[in-house]
Amino acid sequence: MFRVLVSDPISRDGLEPLLEAENIEIVQKNVAEEENLAQYDALFVRSATKVTEQLMNQMPNLKIIARAGVGVDNIDVDQATRKGIIVINAPDGNTISTAEHTFAMIASLVRHIPQANMSVKNREWKRSSFVGSELHGKMLGIVGLGRIGTELARRAKAFGMRVAVFDPFLTKERSEKIGVEKHDFEELLNQADIITVHTPLTKETKGLLNKETIGKTKKGVYLVNCARGGIIDEDALCTYLENGHVRGVALDVFEVEPPEHTRLLEFEQVIATPHLGASTKEAQLNVAYQVSKEVLLFIQGKQVTTSINLPAMSDEAYKKVAPYDTLAQKIGSFLSQYMNQPVQSITIEYEGTAAEIETAYVTKSMIASFLKQRMDININTVNAGVLARERGIQFIEKVSDQNSGYSNSMKVTIHGEQTTSEIKGTSIPHFGERIVSVNGFSIDFHPSGHLLYIQHTDVPGVIGNVGRILGNHSVNIATMQVGRKEKGGEAIMMLSFDRPLDQPILSALTELDEIVFVKAIEL
Numbered sequence: 351m352f353r354v355l356v357s358d359p360i361s362r363d364g365l366e367p368l369l370e371a372e373n374i375e376i377v378q379k380n381v382a383e384e385e386n387l388a389q390y391d392a393l394f395v396r397s398a399t400k401v402t403e404q405l406m407n408q409m410p411n412l413k414i415i416a417r418a419g420v421g422v423d424n425i426d427v428d429q430a431t432r433k434g435i436i437v438i439n440a441p442d443g444n445t446i447s448t449a450e451h452t453f454a455m456i457a458s459l460v461r462h463i464p465q466a467n468m469s470v471k472n473r474e475w476k477r478s479s480f481v482g483s484e485l486h487g488k489m490l491g492i493v494g495l496g497r498i499g500t501e502l503a504r505r506a507k508a509f510g511m512r513v514a515v516f517d518p519f520l521t522k523e524r525s526e527k528i529g530v531e532k533h534d535f536e537e538l539l540n541q542a543d544i545i546t547v548h549t550p551l552t553k554e555t556k557g558l559l560n561k562e563t564i565g566k567t568k569k570g571v572y573l574v575n576c577a578r579g580g581i582i583d584e585d586a587l588c589t590y591l592e593n594g595h596v597r598g599v600a601l602d603v604f605e606v607e608p609p610e611h612t613r614l615l616e617f618e619q620v621i622a623t624p625h626l627g628a629s630t631k632e633a634q635l636n637v638a639y640q641v642s643k644e645v646l647l648f649i650q651g652k653q654v655t656t657s658i659n660l661p662a663m664s665d666e667a668y669k670k671v672a673p674y675d676t677l678a679q680k681i682g683s684f685l686s687q688y689m690n691q692p693v694q695s696i697t698i699e700y701e702g703t704a705a706e707i708e709t710a711y712v713t714k715s716m717i718a719s720f721l722k723q724r725m726d727i728n729i730n731t732v733n734a735g736v737l738a739r740e741r742g743i744q745f746i747e748k749v750s751d752q753n754s755g756y757s758n759s760m761k762v763t764i765h766g767e768q769t770t771s772e773i774k775g776t777s778i779p780h781f782g783e784r785i786v787s788v789n790g791f792s793i794d795f796h797p798s799g800h801l802l803y804i805q806h807t808d809v810p811g812v813i814g815n816v817g818r819i820l821g822n823h824s825v826n827i828a829t830m831q832v833g834r835k836e837k838g839g840e841a842i843m844m845l846s847f848d849r850p851l852d853q854p855i856l857s858a859l860t861e862l863d864e865i866v867f868v869k870a871i872e873l
């Protein structure tokens with residue numbers, strides 16, 4: 351049974367993909383009211399539930415956190431990543447609703463609709479107090495031209511506005527295609543009549559509009575924040591509202607929500623909504639449906655596509671990656687068992703067609719498989735990189751479209767404290783994965799099951815002696831391959847069996863004079 355806790359109000363209709371599937375239990379209850387948090391595999395939230403490290407510690411079985419919306423600033427993504435928990439969001443389900451809400455806020459702001467509404471309801475008729483401005487011909491400054499910024503730009507243009515944009519990641523081609531003017535931040539501040547922010551809240555965007563930058567805006571500017579509280583500094587807003595530099599402010603979001611203590615709400619020129627950007631039936635259905643489908647993919651062992659902390663990959667891309675993923679896991683596990691010593695760095699080289707896949711994913715998968723042998727915590731592609739770095743293990747990825755004899759290959763080299771080891775493998779369509787070289791010895795075996803690696807001197811009788819000892823212990827050899835670098839030098843044997851070998855057999859083999867090293871490997 352896969353258990354899902356839905357902590358914030360999320361559209362039940364949107365949960366349909368999960369409700370219709372078998373062996374999934376969905377509980378709609380706030381985390382604060384649930385006593386047995388440990389039983390859940392998935393947690394669904396909007397922006398109200400704060401997914402802290404402490405909460406994650408109370409949910410040791412948590413595998414996936416689904417944010418039914420865009421911003422994940424209420425989730426400690428770094429901690430989730432360390433714990434191997436996938437974080438997904440619904441990147442575009444609420445784009446239109448938020449763009450429409452922002453536009454409604456802008457229109458309300460310049461025509462004083464909320465203030466006029468209050469006045470009429472107070473039985474007043476003060477027409478001259480609410481003279482507004484047209485949007486037509488004015489310049490809208492959009493900070494952050496992502497999904498919402500782009501939809502807003504379209505609507506503003508339909509109203510005859512000029513649209514100026516600041517977004518450090520915006521190309522000239524894209525701005526021309528959308529029909530907006532690309533500016534640097536100072537130019538936008540100097541020229542725009544209305545400025546609206548549509549970035550995520552990050553270290554860079556926190557306080558992006560502050561005492562200094564608001565000071566560079568046109569006198570009488572209108573400011574709008576329907577993205578995240580804190581992108582516009584609230585103290586600075588109060589200062590510029592007080593001195594009249596800022597004519598009006600529209601806020602859907604606040605530094606602290608609900609905004610119980612902010613002075614901002616005392617200003618007549620400030621209009622506010624309680625974080626309603628995504629609050630439409632349509633958006634809520636969309637975001638719940640999007641994350642439910644993703645979680646279902648996860649339960650079915652398929653690739654999720656909207657993860658915040660995994661490389662994004664379509665199903666199509668994963669089909670190409672899957673054979674190399676298996677090979678990488680086998681090599682990682684083999685080397686970890688084989689090299690029983692601290693490790694300093696891991697290099698993974700992709701050649702030929704293996705270089706065309708999403709290598710970052712496969713590298714993480716290999717590292718996860720390597721670390722799993724050594725650590726008793728949940729390790730997967732989400733946290734493998736972080737955990738390796740924390741343990742001082744460097745990992746390096748090299749990609750080359752050349753091939754050295756195989757149409758595709760993957761070579762992993764591990765530098766340990768005492769020795770260095772390497773394994774090269776290939777994936778053969780319809781045949782599976784093969785290891786083709788171990789520490790420079792050419793060989794050819796399928797990396798699976800109960801294996802025995804033997805390093806020995808290349809003299810007559812070794813194979814017979816090994817066979818005799820195994821026979822004496824009633825061990826049946828399933829497959830056997832040998833490899834050597836030169837006649838009479840060092841050589842290796844790779845054997846596979848139907849059952850694991852126990853220690854007395856390994857000790858008996860080690861006692862043979864011509865045997866240098868013996869290692870049982872379970873894959």
Ligand SMILES: NC(=O)C1=CN([C@@H]2O[C@H](COP(=O)(O)OP(=O)(O)OC[C@H]3O[C@@H](n4cnc5c(N)ncnc54)[C@H](O)[C@@H]3O)[C@@H](O)[C@H]2O)C=CC1
Nearest residue numbers: 420421494495496497498517519548549550576577627628
């Ligand atoms: N009020 C509400 O209910 C909602 C609020 N949001 C907020 O809106 C934000 C934007 O959403 P989307 O447009 O979907 O995100 P997006 O990821 O499509 O767009 C964000 C844009 O901001 C730009 N950006 C990042 N750092 C920047 C910086 N320092 N200066 C200027 N631009 C920068 C990025 O290049 C990107 O184009 C979300 O992060 C979320 O916090 C989203 C949905 C609903």
Ligand SMILES: O=C(O)CCC(=O)C(=O)O
Nearest residue numbers: 396397419420421628629
């Ligand atoms: O869940 C909500 O209503 C908040 C939406 C939001 O802020 C987001 O998607 O980033």
